[in-house]
Amino acid sequence: MLATIMYKAGDVRVESIPDACIQQSTDALIRIIRACICGSDLWPYRLKQPDGTGQNMGHEAIGRVEAVGKSVRKIKVGDVVIMPFAYSDGTCDFCNEGLHTACTQGGFFGNAEVGGAQAEALRVPQADGTLYALPVAEDDALMPSLLTLSDVMGTGHHAAVVARVGKGKKAAVIGDGAVGLCGVIAAKRLGAEQIIILGRHPDRIELAKQFGATNVVNERGDEAIARVRELTDGFGVHSVLECVGTEQAMATSMGIVRAGGMVGRVGVPHYDQIPQAQPMFYSNVLVGGGPAPVRAYIDELLPDVLEGRIQPGLVFDRTIGLEDVPDGYRAMDTREAIKVMVRP
Amino acid sequence: MLATIMYKAGDVRVESIPDACIQQSTDALIRIIRACICGSDLWPYRLKQPDGTGQNMGHEAIGRVEAVGKSVRKIKVGDVVIMPFAYSDGTCDFCNEGLHTACTQGGFFGNAEVGGAQAEALRVPQADGTLYALPVAEDDALMPSLLTLSDVMGTGHHAAVVARVGKGKKAAVIGDGAVGLCGVIAAKRLGAEQIIILGRHPDRIELAKQFGATNVVNERGDEAIARVRELTDGFGVHSVLECVGTEQAMATSMGIVRAGGMVGRVGVPHYDQIPQAQPMFYSNVLVGGGPAPVRAYIDELLPDVLEGRIQPGLVFDRTIGLEDVPDGYRAMDTREAIKVMVRP
Numbered sequence: 110m111l112a113t114i115m116y117k118a119g120d121v122r123v124e125s126i127p128d129a130c131i132q133q134s135t136d137a138l139i140r141i142i143r144a145c146i147c148g149s150d151l152w153p154y155r156l157k158q159p160d161g162t163g164q165n166m167g168h169e170a171i172g173r174v175e176a177v178g179k180s181v182r183k184i185k186v187g188d189v190v191i192m193p194f195a196y197s198d199g200t201c202d203f204c205n206e207g208l209h210t211a212c213t214q215g216g217f218f219g220n221a222e223v224g225g226a227q228a229e230a231l232r233v234p235q236a237d238g239t240l241y242a243l244p245v246a247e248d249d250a251l252m253p254s255l256l257t258l259s260d261v262m263g264t265g266h267h268a269a270v271v272a273r274v275g276k277g278k279k280a281a282v283i284g285d286g287a288v289g290l291c292g293v294i295a296a297k298r299l300g301a302e303q304i305i306i307l308g309r310h311p312d313r314i315e316l317a318k319q320f321g322a323t324n325v326v327n328e329r330g331d332e333a334i335a336r337v338r339e340l341t342d343g344f345g346v347h348s349v350l351e352c353v354g355t356e357q358a359m360a361t362s363m364g365i366v367r368a369g370g371m372v373g374r375v376g377v378p379h380y381d382q383i384p385q386a387q388p389m390f391y392s393n394v395l396v397g398g399g400p401a402p403v404r405a406y407i408d409e410l411l412p413d414v415l416e417g418r419i420q421p422g423l424v425f426d427r428t429i430g431l432e433d434v435p436d437g438y439r440a441m442d443t444r445e446a447i448k449v450m451v452r453p
Numbered sequence: 454m455l456a457t458i459m460y461k462a463g464d465v466r467v468e469s470i471p472d473a474c475i476q477q478s479t480d481a482l483i484r485i486i487r488a489c490i491c492g493s494d495l496w497p498y499r500l501k502q503p504d505g506t507g508q509n510m511g512h513e514a515i516g517r518v519e520a521v522g523k524s525v526r527k528i529k530v531g532d533v534v535i536m537p538f539a540y541s542d543g544t545c546d547f548c549n550e551g552l553h554t555a556c557t558q559g560g561f562f563g564n565a566e567v568g569g570a571q572a573e574a575l576r577v578p579q580a581d582g583t584l585y586a587l588p589v590a591e592d593d594a595l596m597p598s599l600l601t602l603s604d605v606m607g608t609g610h611h612a613a614v615v616a617r618v619g620k621g622k623k624a625a626v627i628g629d630g631a632v633g634l635c636g637v638i639a640a641k642r643l644g645a646e647q648i649i650i651l652g653r654h655p656d657r658i659e660l661a662k663q664f665g666a667t668n669v670v671n672e673r674g675d676e677a678i679a680r681v682r683e684l685t686d687g688f689g690v691h692s693v694l695e696c697v698g699t700e701q702a703m704a705t706s707m708g709i710v711r712a713g714g715m716v717g718r719v720g721v722p723h724y725d726q727i728p729q730a731q732p733m734f735y736s737n738v739l740v741g742g743g744p745a746p747v748r749a750y751i752d753e754l755l756p757d758v759l760e761g762r763i764q765p766g767l768v769f770d771r772t773i774g775l776e777d778v779p780d781g782y783r784a785m786d787t788r789e790a791i792k793v794m795v796r797p
Contacts, residue, residue, distance in 0.1 A: 118754075119484060203713065205711060207714040211712035211736060211737065274631060286708075305571060359730075368552060369547065370548060373735065377734075378731055378734045380727075380730055381728075381730055382726035382727060383727035383730045383733075383740070384725075385725075386703075386725055386726050386727045387722050387725060389727075389743075390742065391744065391745075392555060392720065392743065393554065393632045393742065393743035393744065394554065394741070394743070395739060395740065395741030395742075396727070396739065397738070397739030397740070398734065398737065398739075399734045399735055399736065405458075406600055
C-alpha cells in the first residue's frame with residue numbers, strides 16, 4: 110500500500126510499504142477516507158535530521174473499518190470512524206478521568222511502530238477505546254469538519270478549556286494556524302465576549318473573524334503585548350490559548366495574561382523552561398495544557414458539527430490526493446495553504 | 454513606638470520609630486495584639502544586602518482598632534481584627550473575583566511605605582476591605598489559630614485549592630515549615646485520601662502526622678521523587694503543594710506530579726524559570742499559585758477554627774515579646790522553632 114514517509118527536513122515521500130494488518134486482538138484495520146497534514150508535521154519537515162530511517166507520517170483521519178481483532182467488541186467492520194491522533198484503551202484511570210492522552214495502554218500515531226494516517230490504510234491499536242463510530246456515510250458533506258475532531262478542533266477546544274474560557278471572559282489566541290483558528294471557534298462556543306487573535310496572515314485572519322474573533326493584533330513581541338493590554342483596559346486577558354509552541358509565544362502569553370488568568374498551551378513546545386516564573390507567581394497566573402484528549406471531547410463537539418453550529422472544516426483550503434502529499438507539505442510550509450486535506 | 458527593622462542579612466533590630474497614625478481617610482490604626490515571624494522573613498534575614506535603609510518587618514497580625522479614617526464604614530474602633538498580609542479595597546474586579554492579592558488599590562505590608570506588623574502599632578490602608586472583624590475577645594484561647602488566618606493557614610489552603618485537592622485524591626506537600634504544615638491541614642480538610650509530607654525535621658514531621666499526613670518522605674531530589682512514585686503506584690500525586698520556593702522544590706514537584714495533575718506553588722520563588730516545560734506539557738500538568746488571597750479565605754476557614762475542627766495555631770512553638778524579635782529570627786533560622794509568635 111502507499112504511505113507517506115519523512116526521511117529528513119524537506120524530504121517527504123509517498124512510497125509503497127507492506128500492507129497494514131491486524132497484529133493484536135484489540136486492533137482494527139481502517140481504510141483511510143480522509144487524512145490531513147498537521148502544523149506539527151511541519152516541525153520535522155523543517156528540522157528532522159537524517160538518521161537512516163523514515164518516519165511514518167499522519168495522525169488525523171476518518172476511516173472505514175475493514176477488519177477487527179478478535180477482542181474488539183464495540184467497533185464493527187463497515188463503521189465510519191474518527192481516529193484521534195492518540196490511541197487509548199478507554200478503560201484506564203486516565204481515560205476515565207478524560208485524559209486519554211495519558212492512557213496507560215496508549216500512544217501516538219505517526220511512527221515506525223504504529224504507522225501514519227497519510228496512507229491508504231492503517232492499523233489502529235486499542236480500537237474500542239480509540240475509534241469513534243460516526244452516524245454518517247463516508248461521502249457526507251460534513252467530512253472536513255468531522256475530520257477536525259481527530260485533532261485540531263479538539264486541540265483548540267483543549268486550549269480553551271484549560272485556559273478556562275467562559276461566559277463574558279476576555280480571551281486571546283496566539284497563532285493563526287488551524288489550531289489557533291479552531292481555538293477561536295472554541296472560545297466563541299464557550300462564551301468569551303472578547304476574542305483577540307494574534308496573527309498576521311490575511312487569509313487566516315479573515316477566517317478568524319468569521320469564526321468570532323473580535324480583535325486582531327498583527328504585532329509581535331513587546332508590541333503585541335502592549336496592543337493586547339491596550340485592548341483590555343491595561344489588565345490583559347483572562348484566558349490565553351497558546352497555539353504556536355515557541356519560546357516567544359510563551360513569553361507573549363505571560364505578557365498578556367491577566368492576574369489570576371490562565372495560559373492553555375497546545376503548541377508543541379520547542380523550549381525547555383517556562384519563562385517569567387516570578388511575575389507569573391506574583392500575579393497568580395496558571396499555566397497548563399498539553400496533547401489534547403480529543404477522544405474525550407468528541408461527545409461534546411460532535412453535535413455542534415452535525416447540526417452546523419460550528420464549521421471547523423473551513424480550515425481546509427486545499428484537498429489533494431495521496432500522491433500529492435509532498436506538495437501539500439510544501440504548500441503548508443510556505444503558508445500557501447492553511448491546512449491540506451488528503452483523499453487517498 | 455517600637456518596631457522591627459531589618460538592616461541587612463542577620464541584622465534585625467527593634468527600634469523606636471515615629472508612632473503609626475492615620476494618613477488616608479480609608480486607613481485604620483491598629484494596636485498589635487499578636488504578630489509573628491514568617492518563613493518568608495527569613496529570606497531577607499539570610500540574603501538582604503545593606504542599602505543604607507532599614508526594612509519594616511512583619512505582615513501577619515491580629516490587632517485592636519484604635520482609630521479609623523473618616524471614610525471607613527465597616528470597621529469600628531475597638532474591633533478585634535485579622536490583618537491579612539496584603540491590603541485590598543474589597544471592591545475592585547479582582548477582589549470581587551476573590552483575588553485580593555491583585556487588588557488595584559492593594560499592596561503588601563512590611564515596607565517603608567506601609568510599615569510592618571512586628572511592632573506596637575500599624576497603619577492599615579483600605580481598612581474596610583483589608584481587615585476582618587472577629588467575634589472574639591483579644592485574650593481568646595484561639596488567638597494562635599486565628600493569627601494563622603492572616604497568612605500561613607490561608608496560604609496552605611491556597612496551595613491546596615490551586616492544586617485542586619479533592620475527595621479521594623493523592624496529595625504531596627513539599628516543605629515542613631508552617632505553610633507546609635498548614636498545607637497538610639488544608640489537604641486533609643479538602644478530603645485528600647493520601648497526604649505525603651516531604652520534610653526532614655522530626656518535630657515538624659510529628660506535627661504533620663497529627664494534622665493528617667499519611668506518609669513521610671525524608672529523601673531529597675531524585676530519591677524523593679522515586680519514593681513518592683513508589684507510594685503512588687508509580688503514577689505520582691494528583692496535587693502537589695509546593696511550600697518552599699527553591700528551584701529544587703519545583704523540580705521535585707514536576708517529578709512527583711501525576712499526568713493531568715496540578716502543582717500549587719506558594720513558596721516565594723527564588724528561581725526565574727519553571728523547569729521541565731516539555732515533560733510538563735506531555736503529561737498535561739498544570740502549574741499555578743502565588744500570593745494567597747487570604748482575605749478571601751477567612752470566611753471559609755474561620756468557622757473551622759472557631760469550632761475547633763482545625764488547629765493551625767499549633768505551628769507556633771514559641772511566644773516572645775517584641776524586644777525578643779531578633780532572637781525569634783535566630784531561632785527560626787536555625788530551625789530551633791517552627792514559627793514564633795510575638796506579643797508586643
